[in-house]
Amino acid sequence: xxxxxGSDWVVYDEAKHSDEREQExxxxxxxxxxxxxxxxxxxxxxxxxxxxxIDSAEVLLRWENKQLGMVSPAEFIPIAEKxxxxxxxxxxxxxxxxxxxxxxxxxxxPIQKLAVNLSATFFQLQNGNEMIKDxxxxxxxxxxxxxxxxxxxxxxxxENVNRAIEMLDDLRGIGLTIALDDFGTGLSSLTYLKxxxxxxxxxxxxxxxxxxxxxxxxxxxELIVLIxxxxxxxxxxxxxxxxxxxxxxxxxxxxxxxxxxxxxxLSLEQLTERFGSSKQN
Ligand code: C2E
Ligand code: CA
Ligand code: CA
Ligand code: CA
Numbered sequence: 001x002x003x004x005x006g007s008d009w010v011v012y013d014e015a016k017h018s019d020e021r022e023q024e025x026x027x028x029x030x031x032x033x034x035x036x037x038x039x040x041x042x043x044x045x046x047x048x049x050x051x052x053x054i055d056s057a058e059v060l061l062r063w064e065n066k067q068l069g070m071v072s073p074a075e076f077i078p079i080a081e082k083x084x085x086x087x088x089x090x091x092x093x094x095x096x097x098x099x100x101x102x103x104x105x106x107x108x109x110p111i112q113k114l115a116v117n118l119s120a121t122f123f124q125l126q127n128g129n130e131m132i133k134d135x136x137x138x139x140x141x142x143x144x145x146x147x148x149x150x151x152x153x154x155x156x157x158x159e160n161v162n163r164a165i166e167m168l169d170d171l172r173g174i175g176l177t178i179a180l181d182d183f184g185t186g187l188s189s190l191t192y193l194k195x196x197x198x199x200x201x202x203x204x205x206x207x208x209x210x211x212x213x214x215x216x217x218x219x220x221x222e223l224i225v226l227i228x229x230x231x232x233x234x235x236x237x238x239x240x241x242x243x244x245x246x247x248x249x250x251x252x253x254x255x256x257x258x259x260x261x262x263x264x265x266l267s268l269e270q271l272t273e274r275f276g277s278s279k280q281n
Contacts, residue, residue, distance in 0.1 A: 025079050028065045033085055036092045038064045041100070042265035045111070045275075046236060046258045049250045054275065056113035058151065058258065059097050060265045061089070077119065086119040091131060098139035098148065100268070105146050110275045113147035115179060120156040123164040129171060136174070143175035149200065151179045154186035157196065168197045179236065183224070193231065201228050205239020205259070212244045222252045229253060 032038050043057040061077075064070050080086040094116055101114040122128050132150075136143060150171065157164040157180075168178050179200035184207050193201075203224055210217030221237070228235040237249045240259030249257055266274065 022079055025068065025071060025076055026083055026085075028068055029076060029080055029083075029085055032063070032065060033080075033088050033092075038066070039089075039092070040064075040267065041093065041096055042267055043111075043114075043271050044258060044265040045263045045271075046115075046256045047262050049246075049254055049257050053110070054262070055111060056115065056147070056149075056256070057111050057271070058115040058265075059093060059117070061093060061117075062265075081119050081121050086121060087125065087131070090119055090122070091135065094132065095135050095139060098135055098141045101146055101148060102139060102141050111271075113149065115149040115151050117151045117181070118156070120153060120159075122152065123156055123160060123167055129167055132171065132176070133174065145175075147177070149177045149179050151181040151202065153181045154183065154192065157192075158186065165195070165197060172197055172199070184220070190227070193227065193233075198233065200234040200236060202236045202238055203254075208237050208239045208241075208245055208249075208259070212248050218248065221249070225249075225252050225254050 040062050042060045042062050044060055045054040046056045046058065047054050048056075061073050062070070063073070063076060077086070080089055097114055097116045101112075103109075104111055104114075125131070141148070152164075152168075172178060177199040178197065179202055180196065180198045181202045182204045183201050184204045201224070203221060207217050207221050207224075211221060212218060225235050234255050236256040236258060237245075237254050238258045240246055240249065240257045240261045242261060245259075246257060246261055263274075
């Protein structure tokens with residue numbers, strides 16, 4: 001593509017464009033993060049495939065900026081990570097998620113478990129666990145009685161496996177549960193399954209996509225479910241979009257399902273409307 005520059009047509013510079021976009025996002029992020037302006041927590045339900053009940057959800061961040069409009073987390077999260085802004089963001093998200101799940105607990109809302117994504121750089125933080133514990137204290141949430149799961153990716157753990165294991169052990173010690181997110185997109189060695197202190201495995205939607213037409217995806221998914229159950233991990237399939245995928249995963253004994261087939265990520269208002277009244281305070 002070409003872009004008009006003064007009177008000359010110049011070759012459109014993809015790299016320059018993306019760098020400009022990155023700087024623009026960075027600039028706006030810095031401003032909005034201070035007071036969590038334009039950010040909101042969305043909740044994507046997870047269905048228990050055995051009971052067919054929706055009893056948990058994952059927090060997904062949304063950002064609508066005055067200048068840029070809606071920006072996808074897939075675009076701004078890596079930028080926040082790159083420039084050291086993610087920690088403040090994670091703090092705000094985790095704080096709000098704790099308040100929310102505590103409220104649901106008091107109200108006996110159908111959703112009683114909430115998962116929060118941790119950033120790829122979390123295990124590089126000196127005080128990451130302190131941050132989590134401080135917020136649990138501030139919000140008076142005891143993870144031994146209120147279910148909070150942390151979703152972490154393989155790639156984040158791989159950076160420094162020993163350090164990650166140490167931090168995860170500590171977090172599980174206070175009652176948090178750990179889900180390994182996007183399983184299947186990294187190296188996914190069975191050794192990691194054996195050694196990592198995790199409770200849940202989330203099969204990446206890249207595998208679910210091919211079900212039921214792709215025999216390889218069917219087979220790999222079935223095997224991952226089987227292994228997970230054998231070694232006592234709970235298993236969640238993400239990215240379920242059609243009935244046939246729901247049926248296949250249910251038939252092979254997958255514990256949980258998540259995806260547009262059940263629900264896209266919802267605002268608190270939409271979620272409340274769909275799953276019952278929630279007292280405001
Ligand atoms: P993720 O953690 O793997 O989240 C799943 C993504 O898949 C979400 O995109 C979700 O909206 C989308 N999704 C859910 N069901 C379906 C489906 O059936 N089909 C398809 N095609 N997609 C589906 P989203 O919300 O745009 O988030 C993208 C990524 O951004 C997340 O991937 C996560 O890595 C990151 N992210 C989102 N919110 C947060 C957050 O609060 N903190 C951190 N650290 N990262 C976040
Ligand atoms: Ca996730
Ligand atoms: Ca995922
Ligand atoms: Ca993913």
